[in-house]
Amino acid sequence: MAINLSLPSPEIRERRLSAILSYNGTASDLLDKSKRGEIKCLGRLYGQCSDCQEGCATSMASYVRGGAVVAHSPIGCFAGDAIRDNAGKAVSAVRGLGDFNNRTICTNILEKDTVYGGAEKLRKAIFEINKRQNPSVIFVTTSCASGIIGDDVESVCEECADELDKPVVPISCEGFKSKVWSTGFDAAFHGILKYIVKPPKKRQEDLVNIFNFEGADTFTPLLGKLNLRTNYMVPLATKEQLETLSEAACSAQICETLATYIAHGLEQEYGVVEVKAPAPYGLNWTDEWLREIARITNRTELVENVIKSEHERVEGELGKLKEKLSGKTIYIIAGDAYTHNLANAVGDLGLKIAGVSALHHDQRSDSDEVNTLQDLVNSAGEIDNFTVCNKQPYQLIKLIKKVNPDFLIIRHQGLTELGYKLGIPTIFEGDANYSVGYDGVIRLGNRLWEAYITRKFIQNVAEHTTLPYTDWWLNEQDDPFYYEKGSKKE
Amino acid sequence: MSTLIEKPRFSCALAAQQTVLAIPGGIPVIHAGPGCASKAAGFAAFQSGLQGEGYAGRTHISCTNAGEKEVVFGGEKNLEQVIDGALKVLKGDLYVALSGCTAGIIGDDTAQVASGFARNGRPVVGVDTAGFKGNNYIGHELVVNAIIDQYVGNVTPSVKKGLINLWSVVPYQDPFWRGDIEELKSLLEKLGLKVNTFFGYESEGVSEWKDIPNAEYNLIVSPWVGLDIVRHLEKKYKTPFIHYKSLPMGAKATSRFLRTIGKETGVDPSLVERVIAKEEKRYYEYFISFSDFVAEQRNVLPYELYVASDAEYAVGLTDYLVNELGFLPYGIYVNDDPSGDKAELVKEAFAQTLKEYEDKLFFQADGGLITTDIEKRLGKSKKALICGSYWERCIAKDTNSFFLHLSLPISSEIITSSTYVGYNGGLRLIEKIYSYAFNRGNLSSRTHVE
Ligand code: SF4
Numbered sequence: 001m002a003i004n005l006s007l008p009s010p011e012i013r014e015r016r017l018s019a020i021l022s023y024n025g026t027a028s029d030l031l032d033k034s035k036r037g038e039i040k041c042l043g044r045l046y047g048q049c050s051d052c053q054e055g056c057a058t059s060m061a062s063y064v065r066g067g068a069v070v071a072h073s074p075i076g077c078f079a080g081d082a083i084r085d086n087a088g089k090a091v092s093a094v095r096g097l098g099d100f101n102n103r104t105i106c107t108n109i110l111e112k113d114t115v116y117g118g119a120e121k122l123r124k125a126i127f128e129i130n131k132r133q134n135p136s137v138i139f140v141t142t143s144c145a146s147g148i149i150g151d152d153v154e155s156v157c158e159e160c161a162d163e164l165d166k167p168v169v170p171i172s173c174e175g176f177k178s179k180v181w182s183t184g185f186d187a188a189f190h191g192i193l194k195y196i197v198k199p200p201k202k203r204q205e206d207l208v209n210i211f212n213f214e215g216a217d218t219f220t221p222l223l224g225k226l227n228l229r230t231n232y233m234v235p236l237a238t239k240e241q242l243e244t245l246s247e248a249a250c251s252a253q254i255c256e257t258l259a260t261y262i263a264h265g266l267e268q269e270y271g272v273v274e275v276k277a278p279a280p281y282g283l284n285w286t287d288e289w290l291r292e293i294a295r296i297t298n299r300t301e302l303v304e305n306v307i308k309s310e311h312e313r314v315e316g317e318l319g320k321l322k323e324k325l326s327g328k329t330i331y332i333i334a335g336d337a338y339t340h341n342l343a344n345a346v347g348d349l350g351l352k353i354a355g356v357s358a359l360h361h362d363q364r365s366d367s368d369e370v371n372t373l374q375d376l377v378n379s380a381g382e383i384d385n386f387t388v389c390n391k392q393p394y395q396l397i398k399l400i401k402k403v404n405p406d407f408l409i410i411r412h413q414g415l416t417e418l419g420y421k422l423g424i425p426t427i428f429e430g431d432a433n434y435s436v437g438y439d440g441v442i443r444l445g446n447r448l449w450e451a452y453i454t455r456k457f458i459q460n461v462a463e464h465t466t467l468p469y470t471d472w473w474l475n476e477q478d479d480p481f482y483y484e485k486g487s488k489k490e
Numbered sequence: 491m492s493t494l495i496e497k498p499r500f501s502c503a504l505a506a507q508q509t510v511l512a513i514p515g516g517i518p519v520i521h522a523g524p525g526c527a528s529k530a531a532g533f534a535a536f537q538s539g540l541q542g543e544g545y546a547g548r549t550h551i552s553c554t555n556a557g558e559k560e561v562v563f564g565g566e567k568n569l570e571q572v573i574d575g576a577l578k579v580l581k582g583d584l585y586v587a588l589s590g591c592t593a594g595i596i597g598d599d600t601a602q603v604a605s606g607f608a609r610n611g612r613p614v615v616g617v618d619t620a621g622f623k624g625n626n627y628i629g630h631e632l633v634v635n636a637i638i639d640q641y642v643g644n645v646t647p648s649v650k651k652g653l654i655n656l657w658s659v660v661p662y663q664d665p666f667w668r669g670d671i672e673e674l675k676s677l678l679e680k681l682g683l684k685v686n687t688f689f690g691y692e693s694e695g696v697s698e699w700k701d702i703p704n705a706e707y708n709l710i711v712s713p714w715v716g717l718d719i720v721r722h723l724e725k726k727y728k729t730p731f732i733h734y735k736s737l738p739m740g741a742k743a744t745s746r747f748l749r750t751i752g753k754e755t756g757v758d759p760s761l762v763e764r765v766i767a768k769e770e771k772r773y774y775e776y777f778i779s780f781s782d783f784v785a786e787q788r789n790v791l792p793y794e795l796y797v798a799s800d801a802e803y804a805v806g807l808t809d810y811l812v813n814e815l816g817f818l819p820y821g822i823y824v825n826d827d828p829s830g831d832k833a834e835l836v837k838e839a840f841a842q843t844l845k846e847y848e849d850k851l852f853f854q855a856d857g858g859l860i861t862t863d864i865e866k867r868l869g870k871s872k873k874a875l876i877c878g879s880y881w882e883r884c885i886a887k888d889t890n891s892f893f894l895h896l897s898l899p900i901s902s903e904i905i906t907s908s909t910y911v912g913y914n915g916g917l918r919l920i921e922k923i924y925s926y927a928f929n930r931g932n933l934s935s936r937t938h939v940e
Contacts, residue, residue, distance in 0.1 A: 045571045045572075045575060046552070046571060046572055046574070046575020046576065046578075046579060047552070047553065047554075047555060047572065047575075048549060048550060048551060048552055048553060049520060049524065049526075049527035049528050049549065049551045049552070049553035049555065050524035050525070050528070050553070050555045051524060051525050051528050051529075052523055052524045052525025052526070052528075052529075053525075054525055055525050055528075055529065073621075074502050074591060074620075074621035074622045075495055075498055075500065075501060075502050075621065075625060076501045076502025076503075076504055076505060076526060076529060076530060076590075076591075076621040077502075077525070077526075077529065077621070078495070078498055079498045079500065079501035079502070079505070079529065079530070079533040079534075080529055080532045080533045080537060080899075081497070081498055082497070082498075082537060082879070082880040082881065082899040082901065083532070083536075083537065083899075083901065085880075085884075086880065086901060086902075104496065105494055105495065105496045105858065106494065106495045106496070106498065107494060108493060108494060108495045109621075109622050110622050110624075111620075111622050111623060113622065114594075114595055114622050121493070121494075124493075124494065125494050128494055129496075132496070132858060143591070144522075144523045144561075144590075144591045144592050145591040145595065145621065145622055148561060148591070148592065148595045148596070149595065174523075175523035175524055175525045175526070176523045176524070176556055176557050176558060176560070176561050176592050177557070177558060178557075179524060179555065179557050181524070181525070391549050393549050393550050394550070394579050394580075413532070414528070414531070414532070414536075414543065414548045414549045415549055417542070417543055417548075418549070466545070468517070468545050468546035468550055468580050468581055468582070469579060469580060469581060470578065470579060470580065470581045471581075472578060472579075473578065473579045483575060
């Protein structure tokens with residue numbers, strides 16, 4: 001589907017990608033139904049807190065080196081800012097990029113602003129952060145409050161951009177506008193594509209855009225083998241790097257859920273090829289990914305040797321891990337396409353998939369040629385107990401207990417504790433780059449093993465935990481999707 | 491009141507969901523956009539010394555995840571369904587529905603929805619905590635008063651002699667709240683008083699809340715937070731209140747606290763003096779024992795004091811460090827954003843024992859300006875102790891200054907039962923502050939390390 005940059009913000013995922021937040025079945029059934037786009041996003045009668053797109057948008061904009069963010073919101077939306085400053089410092093150190101300081105300010109919308117409007121305050125904040133930090137670019141994120149009171153953020157940004165003579169990029173990401181938090185990534189990418197990226201002056205044929213989070217530098221060693229340079233986006237990129245995104249040979253991503261919008265947009269607007277192979281998690285996907293990138297960058301003569309020697313290099317260690325883990329079961333909880341990555345990678349360790357819960361599911365992708373669920377079914381075969389569920393620990397508990405897995409892997413902040421409280425060796429996939437490539441599979445195996453050998457702690461936690469759920473919910477009611485709209489309850 | 495905010499230190503009124511979670515058996519139900527509850531927990535539970543999700547917190551929090559539809563058509567029906575679900579799915583004693591910005595602007599009546607359940611005998615309370623109404627200190631007061639009105643209700647008090655309701659620090663927003671409340675309680679118990687604490691692991695939960703009208707006194711230990719609560723209780727149940735304006739840390743302040751409370755509540759003065767004598771004896775043995783170290787290291791130890799925290803801690807900590815440990819205040823930044831008359835109360839509390847340093851007391855909620863000001867005053871000094879949050883830790887790291895975690899956000903120190911309150915708290919502070927000398931490189935009394 002074409003991306004329309006003349007719009008103030010992208011279409012939300014519910015409409016653009018037919019995203020859903022709930023599903024209960026199997027991987028191939030979900031795939032079939034998604035192809036027909038027939039699953040509806042109905043919502044539930046009872047639910048637990050989700051996350052909002054404002055958080056995702058900010059998680060991209062905040063880490064632009066030399067850039068600044070104005071959060072046009074009450075203080076609650078912005079209160080967690082220190083986490084980003086800290087994460088920025090951590091990743092900057094890991095990647096050898098020196099100091100990092102998060103430059104942000106919040107308009108702190110108060111009651112009177114909801115009556116008289118907050119546009120003037122926003123203007124003041126833009127000028128203030130400019131004075132304090134002299135950033136190269138200023139992003140302005142919106143919130144539920146600014147959206148409902150109807151501040152014309154786009155116009156304020158345009159005026160300020162003229163006066164300050166630097167890009168002031170509006171990112172429309174009001175939390176209430178989409179139930180799918182990942183829409184916020186699209187919102188940030190929309191702003192970057194629309195206001196920052198410039199047409200290419202030259203093609204940098206050895207440059208690969210890698211859309212990712214604040215993860216470790218695991219792509220450089222991988223792409224280096226093909227004499228390619230890694231261009232990490234967006235965290236820690238400078239404004240200049242964003243401007244020249246259009247010059248890269250191709251764009252790849254750690255997970256299609258993150259960057260489908262911008263990868264597709266760069267292809268559509270500037271001919272930067274979007275890598276359609278699934279992300280490099282698991283040996284076979286890493287092979288395919290390297291082959292695809294080699295093909296795009298005319299390095300096919302190199303790639304087969306690299307693949308062969310990499311397989312030989314990790315073979316021994318992988319064998320040892322397989323001996324320990326083979327036949328054990330694992331449950332995976334992560335963002336949509338990232339569950340596919342993990343589900344593919346654990347197969348290399350001999351683990352059996354007990355179940356998967358994706359935090360949402362896009363029934364289609366921005367590029368019609370990308371379908372990672374299809375790739376997963378091709379690679380791993382059918383997966384039973386395949387569900388979609390936007391956090392909702394009350395449901396996850398029932399789903400996990402039913403299959404009682406040996407291991408649990410979770411990629412979403414705040415959920416890992418659930419595994420501990422249930423007494424299951426659980427790892428947090430906090431750094432999405434860490435399980436990438438051939439070494440990533442080894443690292444994943446070692447991390448799982450470490451959780452297993454230290455499990456006394458987890459067991460101790462579980463023994464002394466009181467879960468907050470009623471007997472009725474845990475033991476008498478057997479449908480985890482009982483509160484789904486359209487289910488038998490209604 | 492503050493305007494723009496860089497480097498935030500508090501959240502919005504909705505983050506008082508953590509006040510509900512601090513009550514044993516307390517279950518918050520949020521009527522707001524999809525990100526609010528999660529963000530409030532991320533800040534107030536995670537960035538508060540990694541206190542954890544608690545019993546039914548963080549991802550477990552029930553929420554309407556209000557979207558476009560609720561904003562256009564109203565979300566009361568949705569809230570009703572979610573409260574109904576929460577009552578069935580979650581095991582608790584008290585369910586408090588808090589509404590956020592979306593509900594606040596479109597005018598959903600949360601208390602009204604809650605009252606429908608309360609009429610049927612269900613323990614449900616509703617309160618409007620829209621984020622733009624104020625910060626979570628204000629939110630805390632709103633939530634407590636809503637529970638008093640809607641759950642404790644209009645009952646005739648039967649006053650129990652010696653029973654005290656303790657209103658002090660804000661749970662989670664004070665990262666040491668668990669230890670602080672336990673310590674305050676144990677101090678009061680030494681005087682023979684019985685104490686309802688309402689929050690924390692030692693509280694008996696809702697039965698203490700039901701007991702509120704029966705207290706002989708409401709005691710507020712804070713310059714301003716909680717004043718709206720005790721005034722409300724005075725009106726509602728005619729319970730007199732004692733306003734103790736600072737958090738007692740160390741021997742001088744704690745003995746003063748015990749004397750004042752003893753006098754106000756009519757405790758036998760000889761009992762008070764016996765308690766104090768015993769505590770002080772023990773305390774000063776420990777106190778003197780560490781002075782050997784200071785004696786030899788005086789010239790590498792800090793004395794220039796910077797504090798960035800809420801009013802309660804700013805006053806309590808500064809009092810102790812200045813009047814017992816000999817520090818000199820260089821910049822004391824109060825960042826809980828008290829409005830006009832409440833700021834006056836903070837100044838009053840500060841002046842009680844720190845009058846000559848009034849020009850070092852600042853009210854500032856914009857953390858960017860706090861950082862700039864500290865950096866300016868600090869210059870190249872190697873004699874500073876900076877007490878505050880993650881943000882001040884950044885300054886301390888850059889300048890190799892002494893540092894103490896005191897206020898949110900704190901995401902690089904685990905806090906469990908620690909407290910700096912009372913006699914024990916003072917000793918704990920000594921350990922924390924002076925041990926920092928060893929984090930700054932090898933320390934030897936025979937080599938002067940800058
Ligand atoms: S849902 Fe809305 S009010 Fe809540 S944190 Fe997100 S943007 Fe802010």
